[in-house]
Amino acid sequence: MKKWLTTLLLLPTLAFAAGSNIPLDEAGIDLKDKESLQRGAQTFMNYCLGCHQMQYQRYQRTFEDIGVPLEIGEQYLQFTGEKVSDYITSNMPYESAATWFGAPPPDLTLVNRVRGSDWLYTYMRTFYVDASRPFGVNNLTFPNVGMPHVLEGLQGTPRLATEMRMIDGEMTEVDVGLRTDGNGKLTSDEYDQTIRDLVNFLAYTGEPSRLQSEKIGKGVLIFILIFFVFAYLLKKDYWKDVKK
Numbered sequence: 001m002k003k004w005l006t007t008l009l010l011l012p013t014l015a016f017a018a019g020s021n022i023p024l025d026e027a028g029i030d031l032k033d034k035e036s037l038q039r040g041a042q043t044f045m046n047y048c049l050g051c052h053q054m055q056y057q058r059y060q061r062t063f064e065d066i067g068v069p070l071e072i073g074e075q076y077l078q079f080t081g082e083k084v085s086d087y088i089t090s091n092m093p094y095e096s097a098a099t100w101f102g103a104p105p106p107d108l109t110l111v112n113r114v115r116g117s118d119w120l121y122t123y124m125r126t127f128y129v130d131a132s133r134p135f136g137v138n139n140l141t142f143p144n145v146g147m148p149h150v151l152e153g154l155q156g157t158p159r160l161a162t163e164m165r166m167i168d169g170e171m172t173e174v175d176v177g178l179r180t181d182g183n184g185k186l187t188s189d190e191y192d193q194t195i196r197d198l199v200n201f202l203a204y205t206g207e208p209s210r211l212q213s214e215k216i217g218k219g220v221l222i223f224i225l226i227f228f229v230f231a232y233l234l235k236k237d238y239w240k241d242v243k244k
Contacts, residue, residue, distance in 0.1 A: 022141060024116075027121035033200065036201075038066050040197035042077065043194060048108065048198075053089045054205055055109065056107070057087065058086065059078060059082065059084050059088055062208075065204065066204070108205070117200075121195055124199070127149040128159055128178050135148040137149045137152075151195075154186045154194060156180035157181045159179060159180075159181070161179040
């Protein structure tokens, strides 16, 4: 328990300690898009839950919020025998994860609130082959990250592309971005949409009541505005005799 608590307390610090200065691409998420949230949940359950968990998010709450019937969710989005009322947890042993990855994979319930949607969207699209790394990949957004490219089968194998350019009068090899080998199951646009859906789902889990809170907030502002009008009129009525 103490180890989990320590990891959670250090997560924001560790998250911001590593990074790069590359421009972030706009995720363009939409929490009202239920179909996108459902696709994102499917991607998370199939590709991310084996290592990462969401120990503060329940299956039932998730299915209800994103519009998935409970029986469908239990059949197609639960793979480890939990009840629909359980939290979304991984079966990976804590000690083994620390050995395999150098540190336990972080819980992703609040990762969007720590990192931001644009960072996550860019991060998941900037893995590239690097034979010097333990898992054979590196990342432009998070250099030397200790995570394999679990979605490589969908994207294809990405590599740093270079070309020769004239710089200061000399031909120099420079990086010009990432290019895949085209062997992924998805096209480039389809992969980008898959990541956008996944980030959309992570944004939802970071603040499940966000849409409801925004709706209540608008109602409160309208109430305050109406109340202000009546309060102003009442003030004028009380003070009209004083002014005389």
